[in-house]
Structure formats: C-alpha cells, structure tokens
Amino acid sequence: MEELKVFCPATIANVSCGFDxxxxxxxKVGDEMTIKKTREPGITISKIEGQDLPLDTDHNVAGVAAKALLQQLGDSYHGGFDIAIHKKIKPGSGIGSSAASAAGAVAGINQLLDHPFSQTALVRFAMQGEKLASGVAHADNVAPAILGGFTLVRSYEPLDIIKIPTPSLLYATILHPQIEIKTADSRKILKTSITLQSGIKQWGNLGGLIAGLYTNDYELIGRSLEDHIIEPIRSILIPGYDIVKQVALKTGALGVGISGSGPSIFALSKGKETAERVAEKMYDNYDTIGLEFDMHISPIASQGVHLI
Amino acid sequence: MEELKVFCPATIANVSCGFDxxxxxxxKVGDEMTIKKTREPGITISKIEGQDLPLDTDHNVAGVAAKALLQQLGDSYHGGFDIAIHKKIKPGSGIGSSAASAAGAVAGINQLLDHPFSQTALVRFAMQGEKLASGVAHADNVAPAILGGFTLVRSYEPLDIIKIPTPSLLYATILHPQIEIKTADSRKILKTSITLQSGIKQWGNLGGLIAGLYTNDYELIGRSLEDHIIEPIRSILIPGYDIVKQVALKTGALGVGISGSGPSIFALSKGKETAERVAEKMYDNYDTIGLEFDMHISPIASQGVHLI
Incomplete structure (x- = not known):
C-alpha cells in the first residue's frame, strides 16, 4: 500500500473513578487523516483542514509522533511519509484532539509499513505527541485511540496497557461548552494528597466498573461511575456542570463525568435511545446558560484508528 | 433438614492493591460447624473445639451473627438453633477466623431454613459478628467466606458486593508467624491521607488485577499484585516480611502481600507445584528467624460456606 486514509477517534480520558x-x-467522533509514502526521507504535513494548526512537524503532534516512530525504524527504512489531516475534533475540547492526530499518524504509518510495531510501541510514539501538546507524555487518550474500546493504563514504568471489553449497548453523549480551560489551571487546582477513605472508594468503584465492563452489567457500570476525588474539584471550572449532570442522570444516563480535564462533559447510557434523550435534555438545559456548545452522540468504538 | 455440618473457609482480605x-x-483452610434446629427459640453454642472461645452468644461472633439473622426473621420463625464449632483457624492470624465463624453460622442457618436470605443479606448479618470481633462491621472477610472465590466490596452504603471469577490454577501459600499484632496498632500506624500519585497507582493496579481475574491472565495478575500504600507501612510490624516476600517472588510467586492486617503473609502462585515450592522456600527462610509459625497451601475456594 502506498497511501491510506484512516479515521482517528476522539477519546474520553479520566473516565470517572478511572482518573489517569x-x-x-x-x-462516531474523530478526525480523518490521509498518509502517503514519499521517496524523500522524513515526515511532512502537507495540509490541515478544519483547524488552524502548524504544518511544521516539530510543532505538530502528528509530526512529532510520526518522527518518533521513524527514529525507531532507523536505517531500516529509507523513505518518508506525508500526512494530510482533516481535523474534526476541536482542540481544547477535552476529547482527545491531539491524541487523535498523534495516534492516527503512527497507527497509519504502521499499517503502511505492514505492522512492524506492537500497539504498545505505537502508544509510546504517540505519547511523544501528547508531550508536545500538554507537556506530559500521558497515554490515557492515545491508548484508546490506538487500541479502541476501553483501555486501562495500569502502569507507565513499564508501560502496561490492557484493553477492556466494551458492552455493545454503551453510548456516550458529550456536551462541549465552548470555553477555554487552561490545562495548567485544571492541573493546579488538583490536590497532591487525598484521604485514604476517598482512595478506597475510588478503587472500589474502579474494580466495580471493570467487572461491569467484563460482564455487560450496565447497572453495575452505572453504580461504579463515581468519582469522589477529581470531579468535585475540577467541576467548578465548568459552568453548569452540576445541573447538567443531575439532568442527565434523571433522564437515565448510567453516569456522568468530566472528559479528560474538561471542559467537555460526558454521559454514558445504555442504548442509543437513552443517549439521545439524555442529549436532548442536556441540550435544553445548557441552552439556557447562554454559552455556545457542541454536542455529540456516539457508540464506544470497538476499534481504534482504522482504514476508511 | 434438621441438622447440617458446614465448612467455613478462611479468607484473605486486603489482597494487595485491593485494600479494604x-x-x-x-x-483447604477453614473451620467446621454443626448446626441443629432446636425447639427453644434463640441461639445456643453448645461446644467449641480447638480454641478457648466464649460459649455466650453475646460474646461469640457466630452467636452475634446468628442472632442478627434470627432478629430479621422476627415472628415468622419460632424455633432456634444450636451451634457446635470446630475451630481450625487460629484467632488473630489475619486469615479471617472470626469471619469464618460468623459466615458459617448465618450461611448454615440460611440453608437449614431453605434460603430465605440473599447472600448480601447474609453478609450483612455476618458483619455484626465482625463488629464484635474488631469494632468495625467490615465485609472484606465475610463476603468471600459466604460467596466464595474473590469478592469485591464496591460500597458499604448501600452494601454492594461483586463476585469476581477465580482462575482455576491460582493457589495461595500462607505463612502465619505466631506473633500478636493488636488490630488497634495495625490501624493506628495507617496514614489518613495518601498522595494522589500513589492512589492512581493503586487503582490502576486494582483495575489490572480485576481484568486479570476475568481473563485468567496470570502474568497480569502478577504484575498487578502491588500495594504502594498499606504494605510499606504495615509490613514493619511483621518480622522478616521483606525477606520472605523476596524469596517467594524469586521462587515464582505471582505476588505477595499481608493477609488482612497481618501477621499472616500470603503468596499467590500459578499451579500447586509452584505454591508448594514457594511454601518450602518461605519455610526454610522463616525457620532461621526463630519465631514459631504455621504454613498453609490452598487453592482459592470456588464456593463459600458449604455442606460437608
């Protein structure tokens, strides 16, 4: 294959009790990316549609991630790759815009090269893109963007990523208020210590959530989608968060949380109809606040970056 | 049925990253209990073999738990029950001696009455016994003693217990140093706050452990059996802990931790042979310390309290 086009999924990190x-x-939410083999070595980004982002590969997450992959290939590959990105995810939305670009670039190139790298290796390359975007080489968005479904980053040293099964009726509803939260701010307000009691609640809930995902137990998933540690702190940065959460839960959502470090708010529901009803109510409610916002409804992706 | 005899399993609580x-x-480790219907209402304990424990039902965990069950039955049952206990688990060992008695009494009576109560209700009754024993109505021993296998206590309010599958080749090796650790001491030295970073590690590991148990992934189970929060603090109360842990891991154990609040040390291994080899090495090593100790090797019980 000389050229391919891939879908690069948006992602929700920090799923409630699964912070970090x-x-x-x-x-159903993601970017599209076209990657071509080139004779010239190295990476070029020839086009970015939809957003005003740098074409310079040292200042673009897709470029940085792709270069990390090329560097690992070393002398065994003599050509290069050109990337054209159609950004559909808004940067700063909290649904993994940078991760989609980084993941798409490395997973796409890996496919063009007939899969020399494992998925964990690809995550490692894509993390370099995240480092450019946020200063931290975190994996919680690039891992699901590459592997699909739910992913657990058990450990960073060594990097240990576990794909968790996704119940087929699980839908996400996302409300993205068009406000900017500086990553630095959303980090700064976190406490460096927590009570042991809240920690115990958190790992009890995470255990319940993982069990619910393995057994398609939607009620257990719902009971476990709680976060007593991060949500109470970060939600104060998101106007209308508490009200919209209550509305979504009342309408039948299994759980509601902050996507990544916000500002997007996500709800998980059983079935498309409930997710749509939840979206309607969230919409009606948020509309009264007067802020601009986007909404998305999507099933959970069973696969990560893939050919289209 | 007028009378039955049940096996009441010993249990390991606080399994590494699953503290609380x-x-x-x-x-293969547990008490035996014979329970008879009596004409006289109420609970009697006619005999306790193996340990010097009170026959007075208000001062015996089996008595207290059984009475909690009877109270719930109320006027719908007019008779009573007599309990005879053959204690094989040493009190104070950290492998759920009180929980075995409390669980055996309520699960046995429930069976004699043809199962009027759910397992969660039985756990709730048995927790009253735990309250007598340690001052805290905790469920982390009585839940596995009643349900068998691995159990997750996701929440106490409301009580939410999830049975987690047990890989069939999982064996426990237990070393019980004959020292007394006062529960009050092992509680007192715990910190009431932890760092967010150590919390994240802990729930990442618990997620990995639950995933490993669902998928029979012994390596993942092994990688996840880490506890960065409680073990470093409590292990200082257990002479020889660090050395015996290293020996067990070197010999092939998947993981090693403190059973309950100690002093017992447990190792989990894949396969009986490894568990036996681990036991030998732990034995040889601990023998040099000069303290008396017991050892047990056992598969994980697929069922909780059951007829024998």
Missing amino acids: VLGLALA | VLGLALA
Missing part, C-alpha cells in the same frame, strides 16, 4: 488510568474511544 | 475492598476464600 481509564479511557475510551468514540466510534 | 478485595478478599478471597481458601478451599
């Missing part, structure tokens, strides 16, 4: 470890990929 | 939420039941 649990993420998921969306099937 | 994850426990497991042992198939």
Whole structure:
C-alpha cells in the first residue's frame, strides 16, 4: 500500500473513578487523516483542514509522533511519509484532539509499513505527541485511540496497557461548552494528597466498573461511575456542570463525568435511545446558560484508528 | 433438614492493591460447624473445639451473627438453633477466623431454613459478628467466606458486593508467624491521607488485577499484585516480611502481600507445584528467624460456606 486514509477517534480520558488510568474511544467522533509514502526521507504535513494548526512537524503532534516512530525504524527504512489531516475534533475540547492526530499518524504509518510495531510501541510514539501538546507524555487518550474500546493504563514504568471489553449497548453523549480551560489551571487546582477513605472508594468503584465492563452489567457500570476525588474539584471550572449532570442522570444516563480535564462533559447510557434523550435534555438545559456548545452522540468504538 | 455440618473457609482480605475492598476464600483452610434446629427459640453454642472461645452468644461472633439473622426473621420463625464449632483457624492470624465463624453460622442457618436470605443479606448479618470481633462491621472477610472465590466490596452504603471469577490454577501459600499484632496498632500506624500519585497507582493496579481475574491472565495478575500504600507501612510490624516476600517472588510467586492486617503473609502462585515450592522456600527462610509459625497451601475456594 502506498497511501491510506484512516479515521482517528476522539477519546474520553479520566473516565470517572478511572482518573489517569481509564479511557475510551468514540466510534462516531474523530478526525480523518490521509498518509502517503514519499521517496524523500522524513515526515511532512502537507495540509490541515478544519483547524488552524502548524504544518511544521516539530510543532505538530502528528509530526512529532510520526518522527518518533521513524527514529525507531532507523536505517531500516529509507523513505518518508506525508500526512494530510482533516481535523474534526476541536482542540481544547477535552476529547482527545491531539491524541487523535498523534495516534492516527503512527497507527497509519504502521499499517503502511505492514505492522512492524506492537500497539504498545505505537502508544509510546504517540505519547511523544501528547508531550508536545500538554507537556506530559500521558497515554490515557492515545491508548484508546490506538487500541479502541476501553483501555486501562495500569502502569507507565513499564508501560502496561490492557484493553477492556466494551458492552455493545454503551453510548456516550458529550456536551462541549465552548470555553477555554487552561490545562495548567485544571492541573493546579488538583490536590497532591487525598484521604485514604476517598482512595478506597475510588478503587472500589474502579474494580466495580471493570467487572461491569467484563460482564455487560450496565447497572453495575452505572453504580461504579463515581468519582469522589477529581470531579468535585475540577467541576467548578465548568459552568453548569452540576445541573447538567443531575439532568442527565434523571433522564437515565448510567453516569456522568468530566472528559479528560474538561471542559467537555460526558454521559454514558445504555442504548442509543437513552443517549439521545439524555442529549436532548442536556441540550435544553445548557441552552439556557447562554454559552455556545457542541454536542455529540456516539457508540464506544470497538476499534481504534482504522482504514476508511 | 434438621441438622447440617458446614465448612467455613478462611479468607484473605486486603489482597494487595485491593485494600479494604478485595478478599478471597481458601478451599483447604477453614473451620467446621454443626448446626441443629432446636425447639427453644434463640441461639445456643453448645461446644467449641480447638480454641478457648466464649460459649455466650453475646460474646461469640457466630452467636452475634446468628442472632442478627434470627432478629430479621422476627415472628415468622419460632424455633432456634444450636451451634457446635470446630475451630481450625487460629484467632488473630489475619486469615479471617472470626469471619469464618460468623459466615458459617448465618450461611448454615440460611440453608437449614431453605434460603430465605440473599447472600448480601447474609453478609450483612455476618458483619455484626465482625463488629464484635474488631469494632468495625467490615465485609472484606465475610463476603468471600459466604460467596466464595474473590469478592469485591464496591460500597458499604448501600452494601454492594461483586463476585469476581477465580482462575482455576491460582493457589495461595500462607505463612502465619505466631506473633500478636493488636488490630488497634495495625490501624493506628495507617496514614489518613495518601498522595494522589500513589492512589492512581493503586487503582490502576486494582483495575489490572480485576481484568486479570476475568481473563485468567496470570502474568497480569502478577504484575498487578502491588500495594504502594498499606504494605510499606504495615509490613514493619511483621518480622522478616521483606525477606520472605523476596524469596517467594524469586521462587515464582505471582505476588505477595499481608493477609488482612497481618501477621499472616500470603503468596499467590500459578499451579500447586509452584505454591508448594514457594511454601518450602518461605519455610526454610522463616525457620532461621526463630519465631514459631504455621504454613498453609490452598487453592482459592470456588464456593463459600458449604455442606460437608
């Protein structure tokens, strides 16, 4: 293959009790990326549609991630790759815009090269893109973007990523308020210590959530989608968060949380109809606030970056 | 049925990263209990073999738990029950001696009455016995003693217990140093706050452990059996802990931890042979310390309290 076009899914990181470890990929929200083999060595980005982002590969997450992959290939590959990105995910939305670009670039190139790298290796390359975007080489968005479904980042040293099964009726509803939260701010307000009691609640809930995902137990998933540690702190940065959460839960959502470090709010529901009803109610409610916002409804993606 | 005899499994609570939420039941270590219907209402304990424990039902965990059950039955049952206990688990060992008695009494009576109560209701009754024993109505031993296998106590309010599958080749090796650790001491030295970073590690590992148990992935189970929060603190109360842990891991154990609040040390291994080799090495090593100790090797119990 000389050229391919891939879908690069948007992702939700910090899924409630899974702060910093649990993420998921969306099937219907994501970027598109066209990658071509080139004779000239190295990476070029020839076009970015939809957003005003740098074409310079040292200042673009897709470029940085792709270069990390090329560097690992070393002398065994003499050509290069050109990337054209159609950004559909808004940067700063909290649904993994940078991760989609980084993941798409490395997973796409890996496919063009007939899969020399494992998925964990690809995550490692894509993490370099995340480092450019946020200063931290975190994996909670790039892991689900590459592997699909739910992923657990058990450990960073060594990098240990576990794909968790996704119940087929699970849908995400996302409300993205068009406000900017600086990553630095959303980090700064976190406490460096937590009570042991809240920690115990959190790992009890994460255990319940993982069990619910393995057994398609939607009620257990719902009971486990709680976060007593991060949500109470970060939600104050998101106007209308508490009200919209209550509305979504009342309408039948299994759980509601902050996507990544916000500002997007996500709800998980059993079945498309419930997810749509939840979206309607969230919409009606948020509309009264007067802020601009986007909404998405999507099943959880069973696969990560893939050919289209 | 007028009378029955049950096996009441010993249990390991606080399984590594599952502090306060994850426990497991042992198939080959436990008490035996004979329960008879009596005409006289109320609970009597006619005999306790193996240990010097009170026959007074208000001061015996089996008595207290059984009375909690009877109270719930109320006027719908007019008779009573007599309990005879053959204690084989040493009190204070950290492998759920009180829980075995409390669980055996309520699960046995429930069976004699043809199962009027759910397992969660039985856990709730048995927790009253735990309250007598340790001052805290905790469920991490009585839940696996009643349900068998691994159990996750996701929440106490409301009580939410999830049975987690047990890979069939999983064996426990237990070393019980004959020292007394006062529960009050092992509680007192715990910190009431932890760092967010160590919390994240802990719930990442618990997620990995639960995933490993669902998928029979022994390597993942092994990688996840880590506890960066409680073990470093409590292990200082257990002479020789660090050395015996290293020996067990070197010999092939998947993981090693403190059973309950100690002093017992447990190792989990894949396969009986490894568990036996681990036991030998732990034995040889601990023998040089000069303290008396017991050892047990057991598969994980697939069922909780059951007829024998």
